[in-house]
Amino acid sequence: MKVGITTTAPIEVLFAGGHTVIDLNNLFVTSPSPASYVNNAHSCGFPRSLCSWVKGQYSVVTGGGFDAVVAVTAGDCSNTNAMAELLADSGVKIYRFAYPAENNPEYALTELSKQIEQFAAFFSAPMKKVRQQFNRLRAIRKKLYKLDELTVNGYVSGAENHTWLVSSSDFNSDPEKYSSELDTFILEAERRAPVTPKIRLGYVGVPPVITGLYQYVHKCGAEILFNEVQRQFSIPSADKDICRAYLDYTYPYGISGRIEDICLQAKVRKLHGFIHYVQSFCHRQIHDILLKKHLPAPVLTIEGDTPGNLDERSKIRIESFIEMLAEKNNIDKCSC
Numbered sequence: 001m002k003v004g005i006t007t008t009a010p011i012e013v014l015f016a017g018g019h020t021v022i023d024l025n026n027l028f029v030t031s032p033s034p035a036s037y038v039n040n041a042h043s044c045g046f047p048r049s050l051c052s053w054v055k056g057q058y059s060v061v062t063g064g065g066f067d068a069v070v071a072v073t074a075g076d077c078s079n080t081n082a083m084a085e086l087l088a089d090s091g092v093k094i095y096r097f098a099y100p101a102e103n104n105p106e107y108a109l110t111e112l113s114k115q116i117e118q119f120a121a122f123f124s125a126p127m128k129k130v131r132q133q134f135n136r137l138r139a140i141r142k143k144l145y146k147l148d149e150l151t152v153n154g155y156v157s158g159a160e161n162h163t164w165l166v167s168s169s170d171f172n173s174d175p176e177k178y179s180s181e182l183d184t185f186i187l188e189a190e191r192r193a194p195v196t197p198k199i200r201l202g203y204v205g206v207p208p209v210i211t212g213l214y215q216y217v218h219k220c221g222a223e224i225l226f227n228e229v230q231r232q233f234s235i236p237s238a239d240k241d242i243c244r245a246y247l248d249y250t251y252p253y254g255i256s257g258r259i260e261d262i263c264l265q266a267k268v269r270k271l272h273g274f275i276h277y278v279q280s281f282c283h284r285q286i287h288d289i290l291l292k293k294h295l296p297a298p299v300l301t302i303e304g305d306t307p308g309n310l311d312e313r314s315k316i317r318i319e320s321f322i323e324m325l326a327e328k329n330n331i332d333k334c335s336c
């Protein structure tokens, strides 16, 4: 079956059942005209005051070609439930996957194991094969950890890091091809002369629906050396057990685990500041208050709504933020 996923889920299950996995978000945002998917959802009755990612997912599925959709109804998006109901009403086969409400090991391990087993039973995937797939994907994920390390050391740009990590939610539907292209990319990146950016930034929050942000940051003499949620899509856990590894995945649980991860990475990567990307009409915007309170360096909040280029106002704010960080850290002024 061709199965769409609304966000990162234990895709090992789908591969073990012999299915093809497609992250609906990636298909939407990398299409030649993502804005047309948003407009299509508007013409189907979606309100303007709703996140573009949800509209994109809906239009990708209703565009046809999917046998089923895995809707992650807990741990991701409060809008997914209603969208799944709408899709089910139009005849799309829906499987609802729910991450536990918290990743407290005592309660959540049992809960997540149950979820993964039910998920596997629905998609006719024996658990033995699911674990084999986990080991197979783990080998590819290890290469992504290396790519992330190369980013910190200046061999890979923030934009490249984003592209590789964000697509690890479905490995572009073909893990073998993805793995071999990643090998080639890493070999090429290792041969580059490393770049030392004046200002080292972290990107936190959901991936951007807008384009040009990474390039503009680079133009201003800074570089994004940490992509928080995209890195989490690569399941950066050392645990050899699939359930425990998906408990280490911080995105679906409370903000405190995310803050802990960001603070640790900020220290390791010596970050001067953060860009917190928020999506218009997303409940996660509320996290901005806690991130600003608890992160160890200044945070600039940039909001994106519909697909398109980074707007001029955001460019000015990014430029001023980088200048402020340069001044604060006694670094030569950066110029855009």
Ligand code: SF4
Pocket (backbone or CB within 6 Å): 051, 052, 053, 054, 076, 077, 078, 079, 206, 279, 281, 282, 283, 284
């Ligand atoms: S950005 Fe927020 S509202 Fe949009 S799909 Fe993601 S979690 Fe849902």
